[in-house]
Amino acid sequence: MTAPARTTAPALDPLDVAKTKSVKDLKYSSPLIGGRLDPSGKYVFVSAQDNTLQRWDLATGKNVPYSGHSSWVRTLAFEPRSKTLFSGSYAGEIFAWPVEADRPQPRIKLDAHRGWVRAVAVSPDGKTLASCGNDHRVCLWSLPDLKPVREFTGHLCHVYNLTFTPDGTHLVSADLKGIVKDWEVSTGKLVRDLDASILYKYDKGFMADIGGVRSMAFSADASLLACGGITDVTNAFAGVGKPLIVLFDWKTGKQKLLLRPKNAFQGTIWGVAFHPSGWILGAGGGAGGMLWFWKPGEAQSSVELKLPTNARDLDLAPEGKRLAIPFADGMTRIYEIPTK
Amino acid sequence: METCRYACLSGEHSLSRRGFLGGMAAGVASLAGLATPALGKQLEKDQKHVLMIYLSGGVSQLETWDPKPGTPTGGPFRAISTSVPGIQICELLPHTARQMHHLALVRGLNTAENEHGRGSYIMHTGRRQEPAMKYPHLGSVMSKVLGAEHTGLPGYVHISPGGGGGFNKQDAAFLGPRYASVTLGNGKPPENLLRPQGMTDQAEHDRNDLQDRVNQRFARSRRTAETEAYTHSFEQAKQMMARKHLFEVEREPTRIQERYGKHDFGRHCLLARRLIESGATFVKVSHSNYDTHYENFEYHIEQLGEFDQTFATLLDDLHQRGLLKHTLVTVVSEFGRTPTINRNYGRDHWSKAWSIALAGAGIKGGTAVGKTNATGTAVTDREVNGGHVFHTYFRALGLSSTRNFYIDERPIPMADPKAAPITEVLA
Numbered sequence: 001m002t003a004p005a006r007t008t009a010p011a012l013d014p015l016d017v018a019k020t021k022s023v024k025d026l027k028y029s030s031p032l033i034g035g036r037l038d039p040s041g042k043y044v045f046v047s048a049q050d051n052t053l054q055r056w057d058l059a060t061g062k063n064v065p066y067s068g069h070s071s072w073v074r075t076l077a078f079e080p081r082s083k084t085l086f087s088g089s090y091a092g093e094i095f096a097w098p099v100e101a102d103r104p105q106p107r108i109k110l111d112a113h114r115g116w117v118r119a120v121a122v123s124p125d126g127k128t129l130a131s132c133g134n135d136h137r138v139c140l141w142s143l144p145d146l147k148p149v150r151e152f153t154g155h156l157c158h159v160y161n162l163t164f165t166p167d168g169t170h171l172v173s174a175d176l177k178g179i180v181k182d183w184e185v186s187t188g189k190l191v192r193d194l195d196a197s198i199l200y201k202y203d204k205g206f207m208a209d210i211g212g213v214r215s216m217a218f219s220a221d222a223s224l225l226a227c228g229g230i231t232d233v234t235n236a237f238a239g240v241g242k243p244l245i246v247l248f249d250w251k252t253g254k255q256k257l258l259l260r261p262k263n264a265f266q267g268t269i270w271g272v273a274f275h276p277s278g279w280i281l282g283a284g285g286g287a288g289g290m291l292w293f294w295k296p297g298e299a300q301s302s303v304e305l306k307l308p309t310n311a312r313d314l315d316l317a318p319e320g321k322r323l324a325i326p327f328a329d330g331m332t333r334i335y336e337i338p339t340k
Numbered sequence: 341m342e343t344c345r346y347a348c349l350s351g352e353h354s355l356s357r358r359g360f361l362g363g364m365a366a367g368v369a370s371l372a373g374l375a376t377p378a379l380g381k382q383l384e385k386d387q388k389h390v391l392m393i394y395l396s397g398g399v400s401q402l403e404t405w406d407p408k409p410g411t412p413t414g415g416p417f418r419a420i421s422t423s424v425p426g427i428q429i430c431e432l433l434p435h436t437a438r439q440m441h442h443l444a445l446v447r448g449l450n451t452a453e454n455e456h457g458r459g460s461y462i463m464h465t466g467r468r469q470e471p472a473m474k475y476p477h478l479g480s481v482m483s484k485v486l487g488a489e490h491t492g493l494p495g496y497v498h499i500s501p502g503g504g505g506g507f508n509k510q511d512a513a514f515l516g517p518r519y520a521s522v523t524l525g526n527g528k529p530p531e532n533l534l535r536p537q538g539m540t541d542q543a544e545h546d547r548n549d550l551q552d553r554v555n556q557r558f559a560r561s562r563r564t565a566e567t568e569a570y571t572h573s574f575e576q577a578k579q580m581m582a583r584k585h586l587f588e589v590e591r592e593p594t595r596i597q598e599r600y601g602k603h604d605f606g607r608h609c610l611l612a613r614r615l616i617e618s619g620a621t622f623v624k625v626s627h628s629n630y631d632t633h634y635e636n637f638e639y640h641i642e643q644l645g646e647f648d649q650t651f652a653t654l655l656d657d658l659h660q661r662g663l664l665k666h667t668l669v670t671v672v673s674e675f676g677r678t679p680t681i682n683r684n685y686g687r688d689h690w691s692k693a694w695s696i697a698l699a700g701a702g703i704k705g706g707t708a709v710g711k712t713n714a715t716g717t718a719v720t721d722r723e724v725n726g727g728h729v730f731h732t733y734f735r736a737l738g739l740s741s742t743r744n745f746y747i748d749e750r751p752i753p754m755a756d757p758k759a760a761p762i763t764e765v766l767a
Contacts, residue, residue: 071417090417208629208639208643238633239633239635
């Protein structure tokens with residue numbers, strides 16, 4: 001899932017990332033797919049394989065279900081001013097929900113895409129929502145009414161992810177084949193393509209595509225764009241490949257670093273985030289779960305934290321201290337990163 | 341993970357004309373005592389054909405014929421209505437849904453075998469593997485009992501994805517190499533099938549004439565099953581040379597090619613239709629790959645995205661050309677996939693409760709037989725196995741399924757005597 005760009009969080013320095021630990025376990029009955037901490041810090045929202053969203057109150061542990069989608073939801077995004085949550089489902093729906101409600105019902109239901117909605121993102125000014133999906137479309141919708149504004153045409157395969165630049169002037173979308181497109185929001189004009197094709201492979205033995213940009217985030221100063229996924233795939237049907245984050249210098253559009261785990265691991269980077277201090281976090285799954293920490297400027301992870309099972313996503317709270325990871329076993333685990 | 345055999349891409353299995361002929365002559369089993377004439381009389385006047393669509397690796401029944409949306413095992417896809425009220429299939433098959441009136445779904449299959457090779461054996465032979473006996477593939481059986489000699493084509497053609505190709509005498513088991521399969525890698529005719537450039541028609545004729553005379557002289561004194569198979573195969577190669585145009589699917593109108601899809605599977609199914617239209621007895625088209633231990637849903641979008649429109653077009657095309665009523669169509673895999681979704685969004689091997697689809701000759705379209713429980717983990721009604729499916733094939737083609745082959749006067753039932761036809765799907 002796409003992580004929202006962080007613009008206001010204070011730096012935590014020095015961090016003691018090696019002592020990152022789970023501080024709260026929130027158990028749900030169905031495996032989870034995606035998750036986001038709400039901007040107020042009060043809740044974590046996760047999506048599950050029973051088509052529901054679940055809102056957990058981080059202080060009380062109280063759970064409120066959000067029901068109504070007719071398929072799985074991978075992507076969540078907030079518009080903090082109106083306290084609205086947007087969710088995109090594999091049935092092509094985008095729903096707008098109240099963040100705070102005892103019995104939440106969708107404010108708006110939009111048939112947005114043909115096939116899966118892969119990602120949604122709210123612009124920094126809160127005036128638009130962007131979405132992308134398996135119909136190869138990247139769409140911009142007005143807020144709060146979700147009326148179509150424009151489409152960004154150019155992807156030739158499933159569009160897996162998107163995010164706004166922190167200043168909101170550009171929209172960046174990325175697809176199955178690792179093509180990253182930089183769009184000018186005001187005109188819809190394609191500015192350039194960035195190459196993350198290292199995250200894609202056509203497996204000739206299996207006769208299928210594998211990979212794609214599974215996670216995406218901007219650094220707060222917009223100097224870096226991170227795209228996570230899987231690379232060096234040797235067996236597509238078993239997902240035998242290595243996690244990788246492609247780090248772009250956003251100004252030049254060139255790859256700056258390829259971030260790899262220090263120790264061998266088989267799987268995919270399902271969530272990526274920039275810590276305000278400069279650390280880059282990645283969470284993944286495959287042969288188990290893992291949370292990696294990369295120091296700024298280093299290609300090999302410095303710290304690795306073994307997770308109980310496959311991580312399906314990652315979100316870092318604005319203050320940079322807490323992070324939320326939804327898991328394949330139905331657990332949402334809240335972790336804290338201590339300072340030294 | 342259990343081992344899995346995929347389309348062989350190795351050069352050693354590349355089929356040359358010499359290899360084709362040599363293979364046909366080698367390793368023949370005894371044909372003595374086979375009761376062929378009586379079987380032939382069972383056939384209706386019109387030639388029957390069989391088309392097997394083999395979804396390699398094990399297609400998910402939940403993403404095809406037996407969806408369970410809204411359950412813990414259902415996955416993200418929805419069920420859609422079909423041309424037959426009351427029968428729903430997965431939303432990944434919208435084109436196929438419109439052809440449901442031609443299809444019969446068997447939703448209660450329990451083959452109890454989760455290993456690729458052994459599962460494939462069951463679905464190709466209708467039997468479980470036995471140490472002391474190898475049974476022939478359905479294609480070999482049909483090549484024999486439906487009579488392929490007059491077609492000028494191999495009785496059992498396998499159109500496989502990828503390159504390579506080859507002659508697979510083991511598929512015919514005790515029926516002998518005359519009934520073996522010929523694999524057309526990526527739908528291409530056997531390499532070197534055509535006569536060498538520069539050889540004139542007269543030279544070709546003289547060469548064949550000499551060969552015939554030598555064969556006849558040899559056969560008068562030392563006629564064996566091997567020599568018969570060799571002579572048959574050479575004759576077949578000559579006939580295939582004369583019909584090389586069959587492999588040129590680009591001869592089809594662009595509109596037809598586009599309907600089938602311009603990807604490999606589309607091209608292969610179009611070739612299958614051309615072969616059947618030209619009299620081929622048994623054609624198998626493999627589509628690869630469905631062994632989705634990882635990202636089951638992504639892969640089924642991709643693979644079934646190819647399968648759906650092509651298969652629906654194939655059914656409709658066969659119907660429009662009047663071929664469907666003479667052609668038994670079966671869509672099978674070696675097994676299904678686990679209802680439980682693993683931590684990598686994958687589904688693993690599952691043979692306890694899965695589905696196949698049938699259409700065409702002798703099949704009652706618009707039916708669904710057998711049920712599984714709410715989560716698809718077990719068959720709850722009309723459980724059948726590979727043996728039942730084979731009995732059904734025979735009966736659909738107007739053949740008795742209780743007859744025997746004979747090896748040295750030893751009777752070998754053509755279909756597993758412990759099973760019986762699935763009569764509910766028979767027309």
